[in-house]
Amino acid sequence: MPELPEVETVRRGLAPAMEGAFFDRVSLARSDLRFPFPDAFADRLTGAKVLTLSRRGKYLIAALSTGETLIMHLGMTGRFTVLSTGQNGADATSPGEFHHKAGDDAKHDHVHFDLRQKDGTIVEIVYNDVRRFGFMDLAPTDGLPESKHFRGMGPEPLSNEFSADILNAALAGKATPIKAALLDQRVVAGLGNIYVCEALFRAGISPRRKARSVAGKRGERLAPAIIQVLRAAIDAGGSTLRDFAASDGSLGYFQHAFQVYDREGEPCVTCQTPVKRLGQSGRSTFYCPTCQR
DNA sequence: CGCGCTCCCTGGCCGC
DNA sequence: TGCGGCCAGGGAGCGC
Numbered sequence: 001m002p003e004l005p006e007v008e009t010v011r012r013g014l015a016p017a018m019e020g021a022f023f024d025r026v027s028l029a030r031s032d033l034r035f036p037f038p039d040a041f042a043d044r045l046t047g048a049k050v051l052t053l054s055r056r057g058k059y060l061i062a063a064l065s066t067g068e069t070l071i072m073h074l075g076m077t078g079r080f081t082v083l084s085t086g087q088n089g090a091d092a093t094s095p096g097e098f099h100h101k102a103g104d105d106a107k108h109d110h111v112h113f114d115l116r117q118k119d120g121t122i123v124e125i126v127y128n129d130v131r132r133f134g135f136m137d138l139a140p141t142d143g144l145p146e147s148k149h150f151r152g153m154g155p156e157p158l159s160n161e162f163s164a165d166i167l168n169a170a171l172a173g174k175a176t177p178i179k180a181a182l183l184d185q186r187v188v189a190g191l192g193n194i195y196v197c198e199a200l201f202r203a204g205i206s207p208r209r210k211a212r213s214v215a216g217k218r219g220e221r222l223a224p225a226i227i228q229v230l231r232a233a234i235d236a237g238g239s240t241l242r243d244f245a246a247s248d249g250s251l252g253y254f255q256h257a258f259q260v261y262d263r264e265g266e267p268c269v270t271c272q273t274p275v276k277r278l279g280q281s282g283r284s285t286f287y288c289p290t291c292q293r
Numbered sequence: 294c295g296c297g298c299t300c301c302c303t304g305g306c307c308g309c
Numbered sequence: 310t311g312c313g314g315c316c317a318g319g320g321a322g323c324g325c
Binding site: 034075076077108129130131132133174175176180281282 | 295296297298299301302303304
């Protein structure tokens with residue numbers, strides 16, 4: 001479940017291999033993931049230089065020298081593995097040069113990128129996605145914020161565009177439970193089920209409370225709680241939870257710091273009340289019925 | 294338009 | 310030991 005911290009961790013893992021490098025070869029094992037790849041996907045990438053690798057919400061964004069941007073979403077189980085062949089391209093197709101990728105099944109390797117580095121070496125990046133909820137797209141770099149994946153997306157929670165006032169304004173008038181509101185990428189970008197549960201716990205707010213009743217005093221607590229839990233998770237290198245591995249194959253440790261998520265029946269870290277599980281908008285919500293009001 | 298629900302996809306896990 | 314069913318969940322789409 002890569003959410004913002006995990007995607008940021010992946011970005012940091014991929015950036016050294018991608019920024020300033022050229023797509024030397026692109027190959028697809030199938031014509032679609034969650035959605036079909038865009039027309040001539042491989043051709044449009046081949047030869048392009050990666051100018052920057054950034055992130056918006058849960059999306060990875062590679063700005064290219066061609067005027068297009070490569071947009072990548074990891075869905076539920078998407079992972080990137082960086083394979084250094086140590087040689088300049090000739091070895092890239094030699095099976096002996098491929099490093100073993102612990103935990104991955106090659107039958108779910110869907111995309112291969114060969115990236116030619118400034119020093120001429122080739123670094124291979126493999127995208128593996130068991131459930132194929134991830135996808136890739138290309139869009140003109142010019143006007144990207146208004147393109148379909150980003151239009152209407154809420155503020156980046158770790159940027160200056162996010163604050164308690166901004167959050168309160170987005171929640172005002174919403175009758176939906178605060179849990180559902182925070183999962184809505186138009187309210188704030190990058191939160192998923194885990195970090196919404198954790199942020200609500202840290203802010204002492206019940207996931208069942210109407211969003212509009214959070215706007216105000218509780219919103220003053222919620223915005224900092226969101227920022228803090230995301231920062232802590234990024235610092236820990238992202239959580240791993242079942243399917244996730246960082247792009248360099250290492251695992252994060254934030255999962256050990258979950259205070260409510262996936263802890264049904266276990267004692268609340270604050271008051272010892274058993275953590276409750278609740279179904280909301282088709283997802284599980286975990287919360288402390290005593291601490292969260 | 295806002296809101297809530299289903300679907301997509303696979304593998305891990307649980308109960309029988 | 311095998312098998313059926315449930316669960317994980319981000320985002321698109323659809324219906325009310």
